[in-house]
Every structure is written in C-alpha cells, then in structure tokens.
Amino acid sequence: MYRNFLVFLLIACISSTVNAQNFEDTWSGYFSYGSIRAISQGNDKVYAASENAVFSYDLSTLQFETISTINGLSGDTISSLYYSEEFGVLVIGYENGLIEIVTDSDEEILSVVDILEKPTIPPNEKRINHFNEYEGILYIAADFGISEFNLASLEFGDSFIIGDFGTNIPILQTTVQPPYIYAASSTGGLRRASIDNPNLIDYEQWTTIALGNYSGVQPLQNEVYAVNAGSSSVVRIGVEVVPTITTVQTFGNAEILSFTEKNDVLVLSTLAAIRAYGPGFAIQGIVNNTSSEFSFTIQTGYAFNDTFYIGTFDLGMLAIPFSNENSVQILPDGPLRNDSYSIDASPGQVWVSYGEPSVSYNPFPLTRRGISNLKENIWTNYTYDDLVEKIGGFSATDLVEVNLNPENPEEVFISSLENGIIKISSPDDFFIYNESTSTIEGNGQGGGMRIYGSDFDSQGNLWFVQSAKEEGILRLSAGGQLQKFDITPLISEPTSENPLTEMAISREGYVFFGGYADGLMAFNPNNTSYNSIGKDLGNGNLPNNTVRCLAFDNNNRLWIGTPRGLRVLFNVGGFFEEDADTDTQPIIILEDGVPQELLFQQFISDIEVDGSNNKWIGTSTSGVFYLSPNGQETLLRFTKANSPLPSNNIQDISIDSFTGVVYFATDKGLVAYNGSATAPRENLEEVFAFPNPVRPGFTGNVTIDGLTANANVKITDIEGNLVFETTSEGGSVLWDTTAFGRYKVRSGVYLVIITGEEALETAVSKIMVIR
Structure with missing residues (x-):
C-alpha cells in the first residue's frame, strides 16, 4: 500500500515543460566561465558548465557559443550536464531539481519543472546528480532516487525509489551494462536490477551488491567499475548472480571528484591529477596539475580522442593531450568570477570587485579575489597575485567599493576593507595608499584599514571613510594630498563603534555617509560643522539605523537605503542649520486605493539615478525596481522570474551615462539592461x-x-x-x-x-x- 502510494505521487506521465524567454534584444550577459563544474561532448563540440551558464567549443572552427540567462537559462546552480548525439539535445541539471533542454535544431530552451515543482519530494532531495542515456531513455540520478525521461517525446516515465522499504536515497550515478542497471548511492551503497524488469518501480526488485558510500558507477567495454568514496578506491563489479567486488586501485586520501566514460575510455579525476583507463583498467594517460604549462586545481574531467578536457576551479577548461604536450586553455571572455560585489561604469567600460564582507561589514575571513575591467567589449582580469605584484608586493584583500574618477575615466579607486585604497591610472600604473605609502593608519584591530565608502566632489577630490578611527573622514586631492577629519563630534568613541558604510557628496559639497548602527552622518568641510540623524521621529525618521546606500538625484535630494526600507532627505541644503527639519520621508503610493509605503521593510542594497532622474533601486531579495523621479510610479520591475537576472540578490548597480546601459551586479553574475535614459549632452548636434x-x-x-x-x-x-x-x-x-x-x-x-x-x-x- 505504502509503495503504491509513493509510485502514484512520483510518476509524471507527461512532462511539464516551459519555453524559456530569450532576452538578447534588450539585455547583455557578462558571466564568468572560469569555474567548470561539468563537461560533455558531441556534435564535434565540447560543452562545459560553469556555476550557472554553459559554453560550447567547436572543435573544427575553434569558436565559442555561450548560453546563459540572456538566452533563457534559469541562472540557478548547475550540477550536471549531458549531450545526446542521437537526439541533438543538451540536457542541464540543477541543484534545485530543475532540468533545462537546449535543442540543436532551433536553439530553443525548454524548462522541465516536474522534479523542481514536485511537492512530495523534499527540497533538499531534488538535486540532479547525473544523466545516463540508454536506448532513448535518459536515466536521471537525483538525491531522491532515479527518474526516466524519454528523449524522443520529452516526457517523464517512471521514478524509482529504491532505498530500503521504498525510502528515498541519494543516487549519484547510474549506468546500464546489460543485463543490469546499476545505481551508486552515498548512503545506500551499490544497487542493481535487471534492465528488462517491467517492475523497476518496486524497490524489492533492486539488489544491494555492496554496502557503503559509492559516488560513481561506469561501464568499460564489458565490465563495470565503481568508485568507493569511503575508501577512495575504484572497484570492479563482477557479472555473477552474486557479484564479486574487487578493488583495482586506491588513491589514499585523495577525493575522487569525477568518474566518466566515453568510447571505452574511463576517466577519473582528483584535485591534483586526471587519469584515463582503457579496457581491463589499463592506464592510457595521466596528467598532474603541475605537469603542464598551467598550474591548476581540478574540479571535473572528461576525455576522448586521447585528450583530457579538464574543468578547473578558476582557469576554465583545459585541453591537455595524454602526451602532456600542447596544452590549450578553453575559456570564453568574461570576468574573473560571478559573485561580483561592487561595480562602477563610465562610457564604454565597467570595473568589478569581488570582496565579500559580512552583512555587518566584517572582512573576515579575508578574501583574495582580484578585480575585472570590461573595456571596448574585452575583459581584462587581474588576479589577487597580479594586484600584489603591481602594487609593489603589498596585500590587497577584500576589495569592496569601486569608484571611477568622473573627470578622468582612466583612473579608478578601489577600497580595501583591510589594506587601504588602490589607485589604478593605467594597465601599468597601480598604487596603493596604506600605512607604508601614505598617512593612512591601521585601526588597531589586527592592523587593518577599514576603508569602505567613497565619492568624488565637484573639485575632483576623492572623499572616503575609514572605520574604527577618530579621523574617520579622509580627502584625497587630485594632486595626491591626503587630509583627515575628526569624526568624534558624531561618534564619541569611534575606535569601538560600528563600521562606517556608504558615502555621497551633495551639490553644496556636504559629505554624507552612513553607519552600520549610527544612522546618517554628515560633515560640512566649508565650516567643519557636523550633524547626524537616526530612526527616531523628529531626529531623522529613518526606518533603521543601518545605512546601506546613498544617492543624490538631479534635484539634490538624498535617497537613503536601509535594511528596512527607503527614505528621502529633502532638506539637504539646510541639514546643518539649527532647528532645521531633518526628518527623512518615505515615499507613499496608492495600492488599490490604500496608501502604502514604497518598498516597506525591503533590504535596499543600492540606489542609482539615471539621466532622466529616474531611480534604479536594488534589493537583496526582490530584484530591481525602476521608479519615476518622485518614486510615485514603478516604471519597470526586474526579478529572476521575468528577466535575465540570475539572482534577486542585487549587490550593486551602475549606469553608463552615455548609452543608458544599466549594469546589475548580483551574487550569481553580472548582466546589463539596454536602458534609454542618458545623461544630458552639451549641445543638440547629435539628436x-x-x-x-x-x-x-x-x-x-x-x-x-x-x-x-x-x-x-x-x-x-x-x-x-x-x-x-x-x-x-x-x-x-x-x-x-x-x-x-x-x-x-x-x-x-x-x-x-x-x-x-x-x-x-x-x-x-x-x-x-x-x-
């Protein structure tokens, strides 16, 4: 009874598919393909999957084609990849259970949501681990069991729940070597059943042939081999009724990361080496991660035509012949990483940083990630080691705020939440302002320099804040002179207080900056006066004392983003006047005739103002809102569901003022929308x-x-x-x-x-x- 109930719930006779939308006409994608998770091959191409995008490499033309959210992929985390030569489709599996199918014929993308949306499968048991094709049926190994998918009709068949007593167990790989189908499970050991058995939905038809943690099972000519993850070894499985299990090789403490087979070549990869075996488990080739011209860390591997195709953690895919000669890096142009943190754009270029501070602006554990620059549609990437070399051997960890000089777009400043601030004037001119090269001092908390928010004033001076220092406001002149200003009138004990956050300069030259717990603060350099406001009514009316982002609009109004909503400061010019009204105001809109606070309780991550004084507002969970100048009208709303945003977590936004292109940095990739609002020109000669x-x-x-x-x-x-x-x-x-x-x-x-x-x-x- 229980078994039949499970079968009824899990079988899907007709697959639920959705045609994905293509956004190429209005969006651009800038994804990193450096970290390769899965590889497949067919149609004279090699296919490689990064975290959430895929590329193909044509072995004849040596040309790339990329597939991302711009083409209709979901942007979710990819866990498996398979190309079917017989049916001409690329099948992509995801950690959340989604399956997407890319067809050769018309490059259409179909989203198969049966497993993703199946309520009877727990969310943490939907991960797609492996695809195995046999006689037109794709066997899907997932964290709940096995499902059949008919590649001709694009329909689901049966699902096999083969754990003891019909329970879910994670299946990591399957293979068919007649007369058996084999399944490797991390908790259920090795199991097999007759492939011709019409009742495979009955768990009792499956026999456990080995106990333990098995992560892979593959055929090799007329034999079957499996990976015992518990002992990090490869075993041969006999074909007897009661099969013998023979260990053929062990790998000590090295974890076996991938186990694949193609044309009677079995490929096994660990972090440090990749090996190919022929029939009889005879070694055919081996490449160590230091034996070629590249130094790499292996993530997955594949092989055919006497060549290894190695998925690395940060170098993309490498093609290395079994002979170890003539290695080739196969990597589409793109940024270093997908988890961008801060961006800044000027006409024709974008800079990207990848720091990862905590929500409370703590840099630990330190990140060493480098930066990227897109210019004239070509990416230039500087790894952490590149930066250290270019700035004279100094460390440059946790690179956060990126700020392009509006008067000189060749000059960019990048704040480090631990080591100072980097100035880049050209590809060969790097400089870091730190304790050794300037008057910036460490904060006494491990010697770090907590530099974060920065902005340029109308005189070309760069202002920035340093946390945990009494002289927490700094001004770097266009000529390179550094001046510090005391913040104790605002924070009595700054060395023990919470971090300082974003900064914005008003039309009058007033320096506004936020605090993690101290609200909105401001400094008037004209007469060295100070003022601050918080969340109390009559003293700021902020929704929260944490200020995450600041932006002045074209009317000199200050838009303020917090983890609990949005506010606008209208009285910027009178902010330092005694008895002035400095309360911020929410934007009140009518929703079905009822007054509502715009973006109430939303975590606001960034605010940018375009050439038409409209507001782009990013959130950490709800995507992007595009608002009219006064915020009363939502002009556009972009989320992961209705746009190519790979995530609803918007880290930063920047606008190319000349073209109107709007860049969105998310925790899963960088995309750009072809907006139409541009900055005003000086004349009407190019209307x-x-x-x-x-x-x-x-x-x-x-x-x-x-x-x-x-x-x-x-x-x-x-x-x-x-x-x-x-x-x-x-x-x-x-x-x-x-x-x-x-x-x-x-x-x-x-x-x-x-x-x-x-x-x-x-x-x-x-x-x-x-x-």
Whole structure:
C-alpha cells in the first residue's frame, strides 16, 4: 500500500515543460566561465558548465557559443550536464531539481519543472546528480532516487525509489551494462536490477551488491567499475548472480571528484591529477596539475580522442593531450568570477570587485579575489597575485567599493576593507595608499584599514571613510594630498563603534555617509560643522539605523537605503542649520486605493539615478525596481522570474551615462539592461530617434536621444498638429507613438522639434511611423 502510494505521487506521465524567454534584444550577459563544474561532448563540440551558464567549443572552427540567462537559462546552480548525439539535445541539471533542454535544431530552451515543482519530494532531495542515456531513455540520478525521461517525446516515465522499504536515497550515478542497471548511492551503497524488469518501480526488485558510500558507477567495454568514496578506491563489479567486488586501485586520501566514460575510455579525476583507463583498467594517460604549462586545481574531467578536457576551479577548461604536450586553455571572455560585489561604469567600460564582507561589514575571513575591467567589449582580469605584484608586493584583500574618477575615466579607486585604497591610472600604473605609502593608519584591530565608502566632489577630490578611527573622514586631492577629519563630534568613541558604510557628496559639497548602527552622518568641510540623524521621529525618521546606500538625484535630494526600507532627505541644503527639519520621508503610493509605503521593510542594497532622474533601486531579495523621479510610479520591475537576472540578490548597480546601459551586479553574475535614459549632452548636434522607422507591430517607446538638459521636445504631424510635448530631465525622452496618450498616431512622417533650455539652440529630426 505504502509503495503504491509513493509510485502514484512520483510518476509524471507527461512532462511539464516551459519555453524559456530569450532576452538578447534588450539585455547583455557578462558571466564568468572560469569555474567548470561539468563537461560533455558531441556534435564535434565540447560543452562545459560553469556555476550557472554553459559554453560550447567547436572543435573544427575553434569558436565559442555561450548560453546563459540572456538566452533563457534559469541562472540557478548547475550540477550536471549531458549531450545526446542521437537526439541533438543538451540536457542541464540543477541543484534545485530543475532540468533545462537546449535543442540543436532551433536553439530553443525548454524548462522541465516536474522534479523542481514536485511537492512530495523534499527540497533538499531534488538535486540532479547525473544523466545516463540508454536506448532513448535518459536515466536521471537525483538525491531522491532515479527518474526516466524519454528523449524522443520529452516526457517523464517512471521514478524509482529504491532505498530500503521504498525510502528515498541519494543516487549519484547510474549506468546500464546489460543485463543490469546499476545505481551508486552515498548512503545506500551499490544497487542493481535487471534492465528488462517491467517492475523497476518496486524497490524489492533492486539488489544491494555492496554496502557503503559509492559516488560513481561506469561501464568499460564489458565490465563495470565503481568508485568507493569511503575508501577512495575504484572497484570492479563482477557479472555473477552474486557479484564479486574487487578493488583495482586506491588513491589514499585523495577525493575522487569525477568518474566518466566515453568510447571505452574511463576517466577519473582528483584535485591534483586526471587519469584515463582503457579496457581491463589499463592506464592510457595521466596528467598532474603541475605537469603542464598551467598550474591548476581540478574540479571535473572528461576525455576522448586521447585528450583530457579538464574543468578547473578558476582557469576554465583545459585541453591537455595524454602526451602532456600542447596544452590549450578553453575559456570564453568574461570576468574573473560571478559573485561580483561592487561595480562602477563610465562610457564604454565597467570595473568589478569581488570582496565579500559580512552583512555587518566584517572582512573576515579575508578574501583574495582580484578585480575585472570590461573595456571596448574585452575583459581584462587581474588576479589577487597580479594586484600584489603591481602594487609593489603589498596585500590587497577584500576589495569592496569601486569608484571611477568622473573627470578622468582612466583612473579608478578601489577600497580595501583591510589594506587601504588602490589607485589604478593605467594597465601599468597601480598604487596603493596604506600605512607604508601614505598617512593612512591601521585601526588597531589586527592592523587593518577599514576603508569602505567613497565619492568624488565637484573639485575632483576623492572623499572616503575609514572605520574604527577618530579621523574617520579622509580627502584625497587630485594632486595626491591626503587630509583627515575628526569624526568624534558624531561618534564619541569611534575606535569601538560600528563600521562606517556608504558615502555621497551633495551639490553644496556636504559629505554624507552612513553607519552600520549610527544612522546618517554628515560633515560640512566649508565650516567643519557636523550633524547626524537616526530612526527616531523628529531626529531623522529613518526606518533603521543601518545605512546601506546613498544617492543624490538631479534635484539634490538624498535617497537613503536601509535594511528596512527607503527614505528621502529633502532638506539637504539646510541639514546643518539649527532647528532645521531633518526628518527623512518615505515615499507613499496608492495600492488599490490604500496608501502604502514604497518598498516597506525591503533590504535596499543600492540606489542609482539615471539621466532622466529616474531611480534604479536594488534589493537583496526582490530584484530591481525602476521608479519615476518622485518614486510615485514603478516604471519597470526586474526579478529572476521575468528577466535575465540570475539572482534577486542585487549587490550593486551602475549606469553608463552615455548609452543608458544599466549594469546589475548580483551574487550569481553580472548582466546589463539596454536602458534609454542618458545623461544630458552639451549641445543638440547629435539628436537622433530610435527605432526609426517605427514598423508595424512595434508596441514600445521611441527614444529621442542626444538632448541637452531641460530641452523642450515637441512632436507634430506633417501638417503641424501637435501630438506630443515634454521637457527632458536628462539626455533622452520617450514617446509612446500616441497623440497625448489618447490614441495611436497614424502612419506618416512626424517632426521632432527640440529647443534648448534658454532657446539659444534648436534641432529638428524626423520619425517615420508605419502602421
């Protein structure tokens, strides 16, 4: 009775598949392929999976193709990969139970959600561990058991729950060597059953042939071999009714990471070496991680045509012949890592850091991760060792805040939460401001220099904060002179207080910065006055005393993000005046006629203001919100479910002011949205509209770009009838191709008449509308 009930719940006769959406027209992806988790081969290509994206390498053309969330992948953590040559499909398995299928014929991506959404399987037992194809059936080894998937019809068959008494056990690999199907389990040992048995759903039809922790099982010609993970050894399994289990090789304390077979070549990899065996378990090739021109750490391995394909932790995939000669690194262009922490963009480039402080800004355990730079669509990566060499042998751990000089985009500053602040002026000009090279001092807590938030003022000075120091505000002049300012008027005992966080400079030159537990603080360098506010009504009205992010908009209003919501400081100019109203205000919106606080209780991770004074707001759990200038209207909402964001945890946002492209750094990858709001231009010499012409079926907005600030934009038909008018906030405006929102305009030519703010400059453009 119990067994039949389980079978009823777990069998899915028709697979639940969803066609994934392709976002290539409006988004770009910048994923790292340095850490390779799984490899497969077929169709004269090698396929490799990183944490949440896949690439193929054509062995004939030596060309790459990448597949990521931009093409429709989920962005979840990949755990297995398999290419079926017979059916021309690439199958991707995930830790959460999702399966995605990429077809050769039309490159369509199908999401198979049966296991992912099966309520009777516990969430921690859905991981897809391995795919094995036999006679058109894909046997899926998962943390609950085994499922059959028909590759011709793309439908699920039976599921086999083969633990004792019909319980779930994790199956790490399966293989078929007639007359048996074998299953390796980390808790259930080695089990097998007759492949022709029509009742494999009955756990009693499966025989345990070896107890212990088995992580892999593979065929080799007419034999079967398995990995005993408990003893880190390989065993041969006899074909007798009561099979003999013979140990053929042991590997001491070395963990066996992967175990694969292709064309009668068995491949086994550990952290330090990869080995290939032929029939009879005869060694055919071995490569150690120090025996080639690359020094690498192995994560997975594969082999065919006398060549090892090695998935490494940080060098991508390496192709190394059994002879150890002519090694090749196979790695698509991309950043160092996917877990980006901070980014900053200027026209045509982006810088990325990968520090990982705790939520309380603690740098420990220290991270040594390097930085990345995208310029003219080419990535330049500096590993931690590269940085140490370039800055004269000094350490550079926990690199957090990235800040490009707005007056000199070739110059970038990167804060270290332990070692100071790095200045990069060119690929060959690196310098670090620390105890040895400047007047910055350690904070006495292990000698670290807790540098975090920074911002440039209008004079080209870089301001930044240092935690746990009395002189916690620092100013670095354009000429390289460093000056410190006391913060004891704000924090009585700064050396024992909580960390300082983000910084933003107002139009007046006021220096605002946040604290982990001290609210919002400000310093006026013009008269060395100070002020601070917190969460109490009448003294700030912040939702929380932790300030995570700050941003001034085009009206000099300060937008403040906390772990408990959003606030706006309207009285920036009077912040230091006695008896001034310094309470911040929430944004109140109407939701179904009921007043609600915008982003109530949301963890706000970043706020950025675009050229149209709209606000991009990142959260740690709910993706991205794009708000109108006053925050009353949500223009766009991006989440993992409706966009290529690989995660709803937004670490940082940055905007290319010239193109309007918006970059989103998440804990699982960097993506960019082709936004339309640009910074204002100095003149109207490069006004243009796109798309132009507007073709039948187009339902979006026409962007009119290249505008000066506060330019008047009028659109008329050819007879001079006005159909649209607005004033630009930044360098662009949008027209929805309607006559003041009442109806869609007819086919024809429309004139765009632009007048500068003081009517000293005009421009005219044309838009063709075809209905």
